[in-house]
Amino acid sequence: MISFALSLVALILGYLLYGRFVERVMAPDDRVTPAVAKADGLDYIVLPNWKVFMIQFLNIAGTGPIFGAIMGAKFGPVAYLWIVLGCIFAGATHDYLSGMLSMRNDGAGLPELIGKYLGKTTKSVMLVFTVLLLIMVGTVFVYSPAEILHSIGGETMMWVAIIFCYYIIATMLPIDKIIGKVYPLFAFSLLFMAAALMVVLFVKWPQLPELWTNLYNMGAEAQPEKWTDAIFPALFITIACGAISGFHATQSPLMARCVKSEKMGRPIFYGAMITEGVVALIWATVAAWFFYAPTPGYELIAGADKGFYTSAPAVVNLVCNDWLGVVGAVLAMLGVVAAPITSGDTAFRSARLIVAEWLKLNQRPIVKRLYICIPLFLSSIAMLIWQIENPDGFNTIWQYFGWSNQALSVFTLWALTVYLVREHKPFWITLIPALFMTTVCSTYVFVSKQMFGLGDSGYFFGIACLGIACIWFGVWYNKEIKQSTK
Numbered sequence: 001m002i003s004f005a006l007s008l009v010a011l012i013l014g015y016l017l018y019g020r021f022v023e024r025v026m027a028p029d030d031r032v033t034p035a036v037a038k039a040d041g042l043d044y045i046v047l048p049n050w051k052v053f054m055i056q057f058l059n060i061a062g063t064g065p066i067f068g069a070i071m072g073a074k075f076g077p078v079a080y081l082w083i084v085l086g087c088i089f090a091g092a093t094h095d096y097l098s099g100m101l102s103m104r105n106d107g108a109g110l111p112e113l114i115g116k117y118l119g120k121t122t123k124s125v126m127l128v129f130t131v132l133l134l135i136m137v138g139t140v141f142v143y144s145p146a147e148i149l150h151s152i153g154g155e156t157m158m159w160v161a162i163i164f165c166y167y168i169i170a171t172m173l174p175i176d177k178i179i180g181k182v183y184p185l186f187a188f189s190l191l192f193m194a195a196a197l198m199v200v201l202f203v204k205w206p207q208l209p210e211l212w213t214n215l216y217n218m219g220a221e222a223q224p225e226k227w228t229d230a231i232f233p234a235l236f237i238t239i240a241c242g243a244i245s246g247f248h249a250t251q252s253p254l255m256a257r258c259v260k261s262e263k264m265g266r267p268i269f270y271g272a273m274i275t276e277g278v279v280a281l282i283w284a285t286v287a288a289w290f291f292y293a294p295t296p297g298y299e300l301i302a303g304a305d306k307g308f309y310t311s312a313p314a315v316v317n318l319v320c321n322d323w324l325g326v327v328g329a330v331l332a333m334l335g336v337v338a339a340p341i342t343s344g345d346t347a348f349r350s351a352r353l354i355v356a357e358w359l360k361l362n363q364r365p366i367v368k369r370l371y372i373c374i375p376l377f378l379s380s381i382a383m384l385i386w387q388i389e390n391p392d393g394f395n396t397i398w399q400y401f402g403w404s405n406q407a408l409s410v411f412t413l414w415a416l417t418v419y420l421v422r423e424h425k426p427f428w429i430t431l432i433p434a435l436f437m438t439t440v441c442s443t444y445v446f447v448s449k450q451m452f453g454l455g456d457s458g459y460f461f462g463i464a465c466l467g468i469a470c471i472w473f474g475v476w477y478n479k480e481i482k483q484s485t486k
Helices: 002-026 049-061 064-075 078-103 110-118 120-152 156-172 179-204 218-222 231-238 247-256 262-292 312-359 366-389 393-422 428-447 455-484
Strands: none
Touching: 002 078, 002 262, 049 064, 049 179, 049 247, 049 262, 049 312, 064 078, 064 218, 064 231, 064 262, 064 312, 078 110, 078 231, 078 247, 078 262, 078 393, 078 428, 110 120, 110 247, 110 312, 110 393, 120 156, 120 247, 120 312, 120 366, 120 393, 156 312, 156 366, 179 262, 179 312, 218 262, 231 393, 231 428, 247 262, 247 312, 247 393, 262 312, 312 366, 393 428, 393 455, 428 455
């Protein structure tokens, strides 16, 4: 618990100190924002700052900082280090700069920003890659809540159909009609659940593994015959939303179109990510109690009969019901049902805007919104059918989604680095995370059984990719400096 308390303080200090430094690098001013300059009553709408923060938080969070933190906590207390350092120096910086850069480019979506700084070819690749990722997000976050609702009553496919109907409505309507009204409530529920669990943790003060005594892969030690994932790179793919997530860079432009002043960028973008890191930290600690305490939580809670391999949604339900009673049950239901649904609808909304931006299709007429939405939803339904018909379909899509999510953050960080270099700003704040995440994602490609499956020899190729990235950047940087001094 001491590691948890220190990590919590570190996240707060990270927002106050490093967040202020990153803000100074970006230097927000009083220029007119896209929400004012391009107000259209649909996607460009000035919203109250507190509401923008709550929507941004729920957009980027969903169940990511809960499920990812629970699965990542099986590696042991090293998860704390990744959540804290990743959130402060990578994730929050990534979210803030991508949101601010979108504001300074008329609310441009992620592929447009990547194309501007990494070239037209990269833009074309990332356009397809980003839209595919967003469709995967919508698909993944349809089936899991439908299955949970099925346990309450009704057929799974009935709930799938209902969720899809909601997606269509939320994607098509102005952002202030449904998202602006419902999201703050769900965001409050997630925050209240996290705060309540944090209070219980401090009251119970369970004996948990500490960083200075257990900085190794505890999962492999606990279940060596089954838990074979290595800390590097698996931990950094498993815990994404609580540390850094490329999906966030697709969501920040949504709120960049609703912010009245650039000076609110740090509280909204950097602050929402730090808040998500706090949620991830709480759930990682809850999971540590559930799996590793001298008397693990699964031995104390009725119905927790799967021990170390209790699924993340099951941990949420079991802990909330046991610790928080009736209120916990309601909050758990909101967390594992409403949160993924709300991530899914904004994923489709982002996809609509990205495609519209590429086709230069005005989104005011509802018919033109349908031109884009119908193919998006048909693609998602096809992916969902494949997922249902394949026994391991959900896990397969989730694994590829996890890697794609982090790969997207790599391209975003490189685009931000190019921007900072050209603006003569301290580019190392994104270069270091870009190099690290490049190594993580490339190593995962070679090591993971779902991809090349080269085992330990895959690490050599990961290091080689890091070397190539360093050389590429060095050559480009020298060329850029020579051109700027002419």
